[in-house]
Amino acid sequence: MTTQLDAATQVLDSTGSRATRVIGVFAILSLAVLALFGLILSPPDASQGEVVRILYVHVPSATFAYIGCFLTTIGSAMFLWRGSSWWELVAYASAEIATVFTAIVLVTGMIWGRPTWGVYWVWDARLTSTSMLLLLLLGYLAVRRLPADHEVRTKRSAIIGLLLVPNVIIVRQSVQWWRTLHQKPTLLANGVGAKIEGLMLFSLFVGFIAIGLVFAWLLIHRFRLAWLEDQLDDAGLDAAIAERRAEGETTTSARKYDESLDVAIAESRAEGDRS
Amino acid sequence: MSGNWGYVIAAWVIVFGGLGGYSVRTILRGRSISKQVPPEKRRWS
16 A cells, blocks of 8 residues: 555656656557567668668657757747747757757767768768757757856747757758768658668658657656756745845844834933933 | 678667666656655646
8 A cells, every 4th residue: 555655656756647658658669669670570771781770760860850959949939939938848848859869860870871981970961960950959958058047048048949940951951952971861852752662661660650759758758847847946936035035024124123222222321311 | 781780789779778868867857856846836747
């Protein structure tokens, strides 16, 4: 009984709910299916060999990093336009998740590049613009966490948030606009269908579902965490205001006491002079 | 190009490890901060 009560209390003291638990279970199951198809059942590529298996996690991670950036820009715009703190928290939560996904994309891309291109890194348009995107996201988070007034830092970070979608467009189009070592789009190649099929296409599809579920699960939890952080900030501010008021009242009553003491002293001196 | 399983495993470990680590950190921070906020301000619980 006590254990059940403890467990119930622990559930309440968290950012979880029935919805997140369902999404979490599906995310874990789909990650297991992704590992099965991506690492075991799908065949090696004719030209890339086994290295193609990296793309089943790299490409979905990139897609959801872009989606995170879109959410941040939309949330930032809504916050600046309507002053909606709900949208500001969506922007903040999705920016942090997009940062994690973009870092994963860069690292897995480098690992894929070594056996494919012979180098971990080249300053081509896709890699350079993706690292610029990561820097922009880190800048957003740094400004959002500055030890400054809440309104000032949320407005400044929202302005940085507006720059994310234009940067994503540059990243996405970089392989079309410039000559790059990075390959051109495989799935949406000039709108004429995919250059990938069979079990390889299915594995990539499972990758999108699994990484998408993880993204959704993380977004809900991170949004609730940001909400709690805001509530805690507000509570801290209320406590500081109450403390300052109490200090003010103490000072006023002390000043009144000093004044009444001065009057009493003056009166007793006057009586002494008369006598 | 037939080998290269080391690169594949490294990439998958980074994805699963990165997302897993970030998820655990988010959950633990949520639990820690939840205890300091009254239940009526947690609309999902």
